[in-house]
Amino acid sequence: MKTTYGLILSAFALIISFSSCSSDPLDLVTTVTEGDFTIALPSPPTTNGQMNLTAQFTTQNIFKGKSSKVLGYQSGSILGPTIVVNTGDVMSVNLQNNLTEPTNIHWHGLIVPANMDGHPEDVVQPGASFDYKFKVIQRGGLYWYHPHPDGYTAKQAFMGLAGAVIVRDAEEEKLNLPSGEFEVPLVIQDKRINTDYSLDYTPTMNDVMTGYMGQYITVNGVHAPYKGVKTTTYRFRVLNGSNSRIYNLGFSNGASFKVIGSDGGLLETAEAVSTLLLAPGERADILMDFSSYNIGTELFLMNNSFTGTSTQGKQKFNILKFVVETKITTNFVTPLALSTLDKIAANSASKTRTFRISEMSMSGMSNMGNMGGMTMTGMHQINNKVYDKNRIDEVVAAGSTEIWVFDNSTGAEPHPMHVHGVQFQVLDRTGGRGGLIASEKGWKDTILLLPGEKVRVIMTFNNNKGLFVLHCHNLEHEDDGMMLQFEVQ
Ligand SMILES: [Cu+2]
Incomplete structure (x- = not known):
């Protein structure tokens, strides 16, 4: 694999990678290189x-x-x-x-x-x-x-x-959450570049297996930005817009922050955490309180290492620098109750469907070369099928409530599964982490399955009839065919 990498890497990227601290020698192009955090966050x-x-x-x-x-x-x-x-x-x-x-x-x-x-x-x-x-x-x-x-x-x-x-x-x-300058969208992505700084999208076979990761993390389109903040609570609207990289978000001083919302809006109550796993496609609505910080304090939004998958999570790195610049006094208090979720009862489901996730193993594939124009697909499958535009895989009745089971219990890779056309609630996760994290306790449209995990979600389809898809939001997996069609009728 290293030889293949060497061929496709530009000389520039090689120099950068070799000169940075590499936490995994097998992971040359996915090892993150931090910048100097001198561009103001746009x-x-x-x-x-x-x-x-x-x-x-x-x-x-x-x-x-x-x-x-x-x-x-x-x-x-x-x-x-x-x-x-x-x-x-x-x-x-x-x-x-x-x-x-x-x-x-x-x-x-x-x-x-x-x-x-x-x-x-x-x-x-x-x-x-x-x-x-x-x-x-x-x-x-x-x-x-x-x-x-x-x-x-x-x-x-x-x-x-x-x-x-x-x-x-x-x-x-009605909640009067932080707004205006205190409500900040953060779109987090990772990029690879060519020697001329143009973006480089040239996935190899290995990239298609793991997903395409870049060594430069960007926030709102720029690498290694900083943001000056005031001594008050900020509302960060975080989107993981990366193709395949999962972030275990936290602050470099270990500070706790409050998760108030997920993919589909507010949770019922805020939950304080010090780390939050966010997979491609997922969003998190978080409150961070800088009110007790001294002027001049610097801290980072960072990625913490995490376990549960062999292809990601080994490296800690900083993403965005905060500099506490201005003292102000506000009296914001996080509301005790944020929202009321109408819980869908499991026994209201008229049907349960299981989507078994599987991958072809890496053994025997290392000599198959570059994917080139993505001519070979099908290493990632759902129910032993790859996407076929001429095949409708599931038919769902408009207005019906169903439980969908995403089963990665024999899978070897993480897969954030996304369903179009609905928002769902997560009933439970068994295997692997065995429970739900803060951002999974509200409405969702994308749910991460680490290897060994099985998740049950429940949803009520509305009356939008027609063809929709469900797929893995690791976009290399999705383009590789890890997508099925369902028709609402
Ligand atoms: Cu996947």
């Missing part, structure tokens, strides 16, 4: 739900003073604007495809009609455009958008096509 511009996005080739300074060739939804930016809407608003987004391959938009976590959901076959050809129009019907929360065309999802998302959607509702407004 926030993507915000927009309402009426606007135009143009998928295009553009550039952005991901590294200080260095222009990187990327893909973007607007000129000069690797991330699209943050769309801020209220429950009940109609979103109307024109997507113009100025790429040289098909693209589309999947509104991750939003419950939209099937023909607006960015189904992998529902694509916009190069030079064409499409109007996405739908009503926002669910509760407040952090959702996101990214391309989902069959076979191109991982590349396009990695190259820069993604953005956040913040939905607000009356229940959340």
Whole structure:
């Protein structure tokens, strides 16, 4: 494997990797290289739900003073604007495809009609455009958008096509959570680059097995940023927009922080934690209280090491530096009760479906070479099947409640499983970690399964009839075929 790596790595990346502390010699291109944290954290511009996005080739300074060739939804930016809407608003987004391959938009976590959901076959050809129009019907929360065309999802998302959607509702407004400058979206991604600083998406066979990881962590599109903060509580809206890297988020001083929301909005009550595992596609709504910190204090949002999988979690690294700059006095107190979740009773489910996750083993595959144009697929399967656009795998009755079991008990890799068209509740996790973490106690659309784990989720499908997909949100696994279709009828 190292030989293959050596061939595909640029000389620049090799130098960087060898000069940084490598915690795993087998993990050369996934070992994170920290920067100097001297770029101020940007926030993507915000927009309402009426606007135009143009998928295009553009550039952005991901590294200080260095222009990187990327893909973007607007000129000069690797991330699209943050769309801020209220429950009940109609979103109307024109997507113009100025790429040289098909693209589309999947509104991750939003419950939209099937023909607006960015189904992998529902694509916009190069030079064409499409109007996405739908009503926002669910509760407040952090959702996101990214391309989902069959076979191109991982590349396009990695190259820069993604953005956040913040939905607000009356229940959340009443809580007076930190807002304005004290509410900060954090889109965390990892990137690989070429010698000219352009983004490098060239997955090898091994990358397809583990997922494509980069050695440079970016937040809101820049590598190693810092953020000046005031002595008060901040609300961080965190999205793991990485293709495959899982983060075990925490603060470098070990401070506890409060998890108040998950993929589908607020939890019932805040839960204090010191680390939080966040898989690709997942979101976390957290409160961090800087009120007791002295001016000049520096601390980092960081990734802690974690166990449970052999392919990730070995290395600790810093992600974002906070510098406490300004003393202010506020009297924010986290509300004791955040929300009320209507729990779906397990006995209300009319059907249980099991999705068994499996991978081909690595043995015998090391000589198969580079994936090249992704011509070989199917190493990752659900119920022994790879994605086939001509096959409908499951038929679900509109309005029905079902339990879906994701079974990774014999799997060897982590898989964040994502279901389109619904939000679900997690009933339980058996095997592996054997329980639920703070961010899994609310509404979810993506759930992480580490090797050995089985998770049961329950959901009620709405009346949006048509074709949707469920898939692994490790996007290399997804493009490799780890995706099935279900029809709501
Ligand atoms: Cu996977």
